[in-house]
Amino acid sequence: MSKPVFTDSGIEIRTLYSKENTGDIKLEAPGEFPFTRGVQPDMYRGKLWTMRQYAGFSTAEESNKRYHYLLSQGVMGLSVAFDLPTQIGYDSDHSLSEGEVGKVGVAIDSIDDIEALFKGIRLEDVSTSMTINSTAFILLSFYVALAKRQGADLKKLTGTIQNDILKEYAARGTYIYPPKPSMRIITDIFQWCSAELPKWNTISISGYHIREAGSTAVQEIAFTLSNGKAYVQAALEKGLDINVFGKRLSFFFNAHNNLFEEVAKFRAARRMWARIMKDLGATDPKAMMLRFHTQTGGSTLTAQQPLNNIARVTMQTLAAVLGGTQSLHTNGYDEALSLPTEEAARIALRTQQIVAFETGAADTVDPLAGSYYIETLTKEVEEKAWQLIEKIDAMGGSVSAIEQGFIQDEIARSAYQYQRQVENHEKIIVGVNKFQVEQETPIPGFRIDDSIREHQVEKLKKLRATRDAAKASASLETIRQRAIANENLMPSVIEAVENYCTLGEIADVLRGVFGEYK
Structure with missing residues (x-):
């Protein structure tokens, strides 16, 4: 008798899935409530996901060169990384900015920097995603001011600001203000964009950083959807129309290595969000759709034998595509060592293009639908996620759960358990705790000058x-x-x-x- 096998979320994986031990499978059509099988009836047959590459480093001028390079290589949308001072509201000349300017992203202090960042790029012609939270309203204002300078029609601007402050308190830490005024700023953005920037995604409710902090797949969607629910409730309290602002909510998820659990996670999240929005009063199907961007899992990539990360990123890309993502960033194989080199960024983009054009994964909607394993796993992920959401609701919602430390404690517990499994060899990480090599071939890193x-x-x-x-x-x-x-x-x-x-x-x-x- 073989020993039991579990996903990282603690779901036991059966040796065999069949009609006899799973029952009948009932599937609704893609593009229809509750959108388990995808938000569009034809998915990638009609339009491929947006291929993004997250980039930003050094000065606006240097990042601008990388954007032009990526656009020349086939990127469909830009994704901006900001340095730490920009993320937490300090100019580059502030004493707390020393040693951090331009390091993990681009330094943006003024409208002059944003103009240099997008030099030679018409904002009306490109979709831009900005990974920014506590200062999202300022970066969006820079972007709008530049668009006006360019003579753009604001009604045509497309893109996303992350703007998800709740996960900062729970997992990431780049907050400035207390939760309640932070929520007020977010609803100000919802309100203003509904009238002035109707095609702009006003928030990307992010499970990515929750997962990077050590959560399981189940926790990732449970905590993310709970945060999303809190934003919707705050907007409703402000008198905003759920059928209007609900269409401009988007999500941001992680893709890890367990291909089947990740696909099940994405399918379950869509189904759950549709029901949450319906319960909150949405009547327009488009306001119930969970549209999401995916990034491959940075925390899964290893400094040991870094070229192995190309295989990891490929599997994670496939998970996102089979799960029905609308937008995707693939990490460079050198992620665990430094910011990506130009070569690593190109290979990451080529990974998406190979999956799109060579594998057949985009040829039909929801290719894994009807699999006894996938349908059962989708159901089990959903059930476990609802259990967590019910606990959070009983505490008064996400803001209260964060203030009480519940979400932080749950993530920390999962991270600790995972690390113990790696150290005890219960979980094999190739090149780290098994199949090591005595001497590593050095990989050239990308370095940012302090000047x-x-x-x-x-x-x-x-x-x-x-x-x-x-x-x-x-x-x-x-x-x-x-x-x-x-x-x-x-x-x-x-x-x-x-x-x-x-x-x-x-x-x-x-x-x-x-x-x-x-």
């Missing part, structure tokens, strides 16, 4: 010396007054960036009103 900070500081000095100081000061005071009066912040922030106020100055004004979360 970038000096370059950014000089740009900031010049900007502050040449801008209209009175206009900048008045703009910042308007933001402060609107924050106190609980008025929508977006118009005043856009005006401020057009008057050359910096990201750090705007974030500081709101620190003065809302305080900082500790």
Whole structure:
């Protein structure tokens, strides 16, 4: 008798799945509620997923070169990575920015930087995803101000801001303000974009970082959908129409190595979100659809034998495609060593293109549907995720569950258990705890020079010396007054960036009103 086998979520995998031990399988059509089989009737036969490559490093000028390279190689949409100071609302010349400027993403301090970042790229012609949360409203304002400079029709702009602050408290840590004012800023964005940027995805509710922090597949969708529910409830309390803003919600999930559990996770998440939105009052099917971007799992990639990561990323790409993603970023094989080199970024993109054009995976809708294994696993993932959501609801929802530390504790427990399994050889990681080599072939890494900070500081000095100081000061005071009066912040922030106020100055004004979360 063979020993039991379990997924990382603790779901036991049977030796055999058949009609006798799973029962009849009932499937609705793709493109129909509850969208288990996909959000479009023809899925990739009609349109392939958007192939993105997440990129951003050093200065705006250097990142711009990488964007043009990626576009020349067949990327369909840009995905911007910002450095840590930009993510937490500090200009490059702030003392806390030292050693971090341009390191994990691009440094953006002002509208001049965003203009350099997109030089030679018409914003009306490209879909842009921005991985930014606590300062998302400022980066969106920079983007809108640049689009206006380019003469773009704002009604045609497409893209996404991540804008998911709840997972920052639970898993990632790049928050500024306490949860309640942070939620208020997010609903301001929902409200403003509904009228002014109707095609823009106003939030990408992110399970990716929850998974990177150590959660299981089940926890990833349970915590992400609970966060999504909290955002919807906050928007409803503000009087927004769920059938309008619901269409502009998107999700961001991770793809890990267990191909079948990942496919089941994506299918279960769609089904669950459709039911959550229906229960919250949505009547338009498009407001019930879970549309999502996927990124392959950075935490699954190893510094040991890094070329093995190409195989891992390929399997994760296949999981995302078989699971019905709308957009995909594939990680470079050197992810565990450094920011991706140009070669690694190209191989990652080629992986998507090979899956799209050579494997047949995109030729039919939901290719694994009807499999006794996949349908049972989808059902079991869903059941376990509902159990977690019910616990969170009993605590008063995601915000309360985060404030009580429940979500953080659950993730930490799963991360610890996984690490123990690796150390005890219960879980094999090829090249790490089995099949090692005595001597590794060195892989050239991508390094960022510390002199970038000096370059950014000089740009900031010049900007502050040449801008209209009175206009900048008045703009910042308007933001402060609107924050106190609980008025929508977006118009005043856009005006401020057009008057050359910096990201750090705007974030500081709101620190003065809302305080900082500790």
